[in-house]
Amino acid sequence: MTLAxxxxxxxxxxxxxxxxxxxxxxQVIEMLTLDYQSQPSLDDIAERLGQSxxxxxxxxxxxAGLSPKAFLQAVTLDHAKRLLGREELPLLETSxxxxxxxxxxxxxxxxxHEAMSPGEWKAxxxxxxxxxxxxxxxxxxxLVMITDRGLAGLAFAETGGExxxxxxxxxxxxxxxxxxxxxATASYxxxxxxxxxxxAEEPLRVVLIGSDFQIRVWQSLLGIPLxxxxxxxxxxxxxxxxxxxxxxxxxxxxxPISFVVPCHRALGKSGALTGYHWGLTRKRAMLGxxxxxx
DNA sequence: GGAATCATGTGAT
DNA sequence: ATCACATGATTCC
Numbered sequence: 042m043t044l045a046x047x048x049x050x051x052x053x054x055x056x057x058x059x060x061x062x063x064x065x066x067x068q069v070i071e072m073l074t075l076d077y078q079s080q081p082s083l084d085d086i087a088e089r090l091g092q093s094x095x096x097x098x099x100x101x102x103x104x105a106g107l108s109p110k111a112f113l114q115a116v117t118l119d120h121a122k123r124l125l126g127r128e129e130l131p132l133l134e135t136s137x138x139x140x141x142x143x144x145x146x147x148x149x150x151x152x153x154h155e156a157m158s159p160g161e162w163k164a165x166x167x168x169x170x171x172x173x174x175x176x177x178x179x180x181x182x183x184l185v186m187i188t189d190r191g192l193a194g195l196a197f198a199e200t201g202g203e204x205x206x207x208x209x210x211x212x213x214x215x216x217x218x219x220x221x222x223x224x225a226t227a228s229y230x231x232x233x234x235x236x237x238x239x240x241a242e243e244p245l246r247v248v249l250i251g252s253d254f255q256i257r258v259w260q261s262l263l264g265i266p267l268x269x270x271x272x273x274x275x276x277x278x279x280x281x282x283x284x285x286x287x288x289x290x291x292x293x294x295x296x297p298i299s300f301v302v303p304c305h306r307a308l309g310k311s312g313a314l315t316g317y318h319w320g321l322t323r324k325r326a327m328l329g330x331x332x333x334x335x
Numbered sequence: 336g337g338a339a340t341c342a343t344g345t346g347a348t
Numbered sequence: 349a350t351c352a353c354a355t356g357a358t359t360c361c
Contacts, residue, residue, distance in 0.1 A: 254346090255346090277344095284343060285345080286344090288343075288344035288345045288346090289345095291344080291345060292345075
């Protein structure tokens, strides 16, 4: 299925130009990653994509608000290390400090989160109705899942992989009742990828469905401001289990509300992007995209 | 710089 | 019980 067809399929969302640009961005990131030894230039890449460098320039500025050069820099290990920062400020202080510099910098104050009780978690979604729909996004086709308490799931489908994506999500809460309803999910989809539309007055409402440990990890992810990143061991320290960094990695990997709960801002201690449930390319794309917002 | 190896907590089976 | 991990530190080359 082509991207244009996917966008046609989506109902009730505004069709953003960013949505159709992702395919180009994805290919560029993959070429850079696969051929990192040969260091392909922008001209090389444009040629291989059958585009002119000028077209590519336009695509990047439209998609990320960044020139190709700045975008490529944003995707390097050096940049990731900078995101980690040097100083050892506790996360909350850091975010409050950065929050003073303007709207859109803060993450957690503009997202209200509510956790399911342990009992509800153990019931594996029994008694819960989850409505879902597919919508275009800057990072490919997204699957949005909501309950009446808020956004419960956000996932990404590869082209033609909608069913696999749905299964991946539905397995997490196997006893829930699933109803396709993209009219209901459209209002979430319209805001999720526009963090500048989140506000303290009208926060994005999310509901975390997971184990106690997972919820502690996900809450701590919500404290990472735009333009910053933390390591898995930072999170382990923060939740008071300093030797559990690997368990943190596992919990981060099971974050059901990707992007909104910014699990892409968790990196290895070296700055390496050690993994991403929806593909490392997408993690790079998110960090590059955010580099244009900060 | 790797590659190999170890200690490690959580959640699924 | 056992196993797979989106880790990280250490110890070899």
